[in-house]
Amino acid sequence: MPEEPLRRATATERTTAGPTARPTARPTAQPTPDAKALLLVTAAAQHNDPDAPGASVALVLRAVDAAALAPDTLEAAERAGLVYADAEHLFLGPPLTAAAVYGAAPLLARQAAHRLLAALLDTGHDRLAHLLHLASATSEPNPDLARELAAAARGGTSADARRAVGLRRAAALAPDVSTRAALLAEAAEHAHRVGRTDWARRWTAQARALPADAVARGTAARVHGLIALHDGPVADAHQSFLLAARLLARNSRTLAIRCRLDAAEAAWALGDPAAFRDAVEPLADEPFPGPADAVAYGVGMRAILQADAPGFATGSAILRDVVARAERADDVDQLLRSGAAALVVGDLAAAGRLNGRALAVARVAGPGTAVPRILEHLAYAELRSGRHMQARAHAEEGVRAARQAGQRNLIAHHHAILALVASLDDDATTVRGHADAVEAIAAAHGLRQPSTLTSWALARADLARGRPNEAAAHLAPLLRTGSEQAHFALRMLTVPCFVEAAALSGTPEPARRHLAEFAIWAHLEVDPQAPAQLARCQALLAAADGSAPSEIEAGYATALARHAQPDNGFERARTLLSYGRWLRRSRRPAQARDLLREAQVTFDRHGARVWSSHAAAELRATGAPPTSAEPSGDLGELTPQQLRIARSVADGATNREIATRLSVSIRTVDHHLRNVFATLGVRSRVELARLVDRAEA
Structure with missing residues (x-):
């Protein structure tokens, strides 16, 4: 029977067929002129869409028809290993890449390919793609095309890297430098939003080198600040945001507010409360129209950072209202602000909910720069709530996401959280590894928050390994009055660890002054664990002083009662272990056993193996066998x-x-x-x- 003649599949047949195999060997024959034209069209079809998995099969087939190439061009290229396809996309066979094929083609051939593709695209269905191909086929300034392309790139709400490319191409077509600078700054802003930090950095530098109006200069300053906030010195970010706020205030008060809040965030990372207050001060002193939650957040935080009781009361009330109003929000920025407000006022459950919702919203929106930052906020909320395994899972994901996005500062923040989680597990090498990863970035970029967290993690690891002197040595510099080593918002959180280390090392005196300050903090009710920790610390110091047993027991009883609302299982287990240890050493082993058994089981459930081993050792010392916790995976x-x-x-x-x-x-x-x-x-x-x-x- 004679073989059926080869024919080219129709577009419908091609797009409903299964995938062809990816070539495993390199093409050996030189491509024909028609095959070269096919390869160039395939590369040009992907040139303006950096996220495209390949070229549209349907579009390439239409281009083959329109260019009057040989009917079997595509099939011959597939047989030769030059291309392969799935149901929707056409790919270049290895070692060919779209960038290499496109770059090797002459300029006029590239422009002809783009003109062909532009003519084939439905301008109503995908106007942006049509205009991008027209722009790629143009070498001269074209103000009309620049305006059309910029308008199409601004349209829609999707996080699409093509929109950044469209604005960049519009800038290249603009005939005057001021318009070019404005479009470059806008392109950089969009590039940063979709996670293209390298583009954003390059286009921002280009925009800042051109003469421009206040809006363009303000936009470029803001993008520079965003890049530095996540991947550079945060002091630079702070100043860039303040400059952007001044430049943008006349044209966009809403954007100026956002810049001031960004400047405040940079000040927070620096550990500079005065700079934070200064950044948001205009929000309180002027009738500043803008998003109500953003203004309220700034005003509330400024009041909190006055560091006095009236300021705490006023600020807490404002921030609690910010949290309540965000419960049904679906804007990532609002959810992040509200989640931060919830942490500040000690509403850890709300912090987890709001940051969890922010993560869900950001994932739906697509790849971008927000996910690593949201994961940091979520992991920290989980850490504060005692949900250490969840904190570790989100921080590990955050390291990967931040590395992919080129955000070294957020890599440091996530490693700091991982160091704290690792400090529960007697893995000193892992804690030190995370701490070194933090300091490699934090020292150069002025990140006081993760640096403080790693000092705390190293102290907790030493305390868990029975080295209270070393633990106290890590924390003492952070607690000195006026110390520039500690982050102002974290300093009080380290006090319970320092008091325990000082008491166990037999040098309780330095801890008393810090505990008096911690008592004021605990009474402000902005940290739900602080009241219970205060009572535990008071019991530890009373025991170190040789106080009456009734006073010591009363302190531990108060601590356990306070742990009940809200319950942080790990912190309660720490109190149970401390109380049980004191009872055993007071020759009351029978009373100690139940406390130590509960502590051991709880530590096991939290994956805190070193603390579980301490509880087991104390339990054995009472004469009882250690409890075998219900089997549980990690x-x-x-x-x-x-x-x-x-x-x-x-x-x-x-x-x-x-x-x-x-x-x-x-x-x-x-x-x-x-x-x-x-x-x-x-x-x-x-x-x-x-x-x-x-x-x-």
């Missing part, structure tokens, strides 16, 4: 996606519901769930739900 061993699935199972969701919630297939959920079961050593959804409930209690 949720921290799960990937972030596995952890989300495990939590959904604990909530009672079916695999189909989980797939819908996470926008994945049911098969993907099944695969992850099998790995979750294997990792945690559970055999059923019921066991998994119980384990998650225990770990997150």
